[in-house]
Amino acid sequence: ELKVEQNPLFLSMQEGKNYTIYCNYSTTSDRLYWYRQDPGKSLESLFVLLSNGAVKQEGRLMASLDTKARLSTLHITAAVHDLSATYFCAANQKGGNNDMRFGAGTRLTVKP
C-alpha cells in the first residue's frame, strides 16, 4: 500500500530565508503532486511531476522528483509572508487506480 510521508509537519521561517519540504513515498509512483491550502479553503494545484529528474518552478517555489529515491522536494527561496499556508504532496501508485495518497501536510508560517 502506498504511503506518503512529509517532513517537517510544521515549519516556521523568517522572511528571506530558504527551506525545503520533503516528501517520501513508499512504493513506485508514476506521478507526484504538490498542493497549497490556505486555512478554510480548498486545495490549489502547484506542480505535477511525472518523470525522474523532473523539476518545475513557479515564483519562489521549486519542486523536484527523484523516482529512484522515491523522494520529492519543494524548495522555498527567499520566503515571503504570502507563502504561509499548508503544503501537501500526493502520489499515485504506478499502474494502479486513481487512488491518490496524500501526505499529512506541512504547515508553513513565514514571519516578518
Place this chain on the structure above:
Amino acid sequence: NAGVTQTPKFRILKIGQSMTLQCAQDMNHNYMYWYRQDPGMGLKLIYYSVGAGITDKGEVPNGYNVSRSTTEDFPLRLELAAPSQTSVYFCASSIQSSGNTIYFGEGSWLTVV
C-alpha cells in the same frame, strides 16, 4: 468560470440521518473524485469515477455511496451518518488521470452530532 461546485457548504446532521453532497463540474472532465479531510490531516479518497456510469472505491469508502449518471454530476450519499463522518469533503475533477491538474471544489463542512 464555475469549475467544480459543491453544495451545501455547511451542514449539521444528527446521528443516523442521511444526506447527499452535491458536486457538479462544467469543464467536461471525465474523472471525478470525492475526498474527505479530517482536521490537521491530508485528504483521503472515498470514491472516484472515470466516466458516466463507472464508479470505484477509494481508500475509505465505508458509509458512503456514489453515482455518476452524467459527466457533470457526482453526488456523494451518506447513509446512517455517524460522528466519525464529521469532516470536510472535497469534490474534484480532472480531464484524465495521468499528469493532468486536478481541480478541487470549495469543500463541504459536515458535522454529525
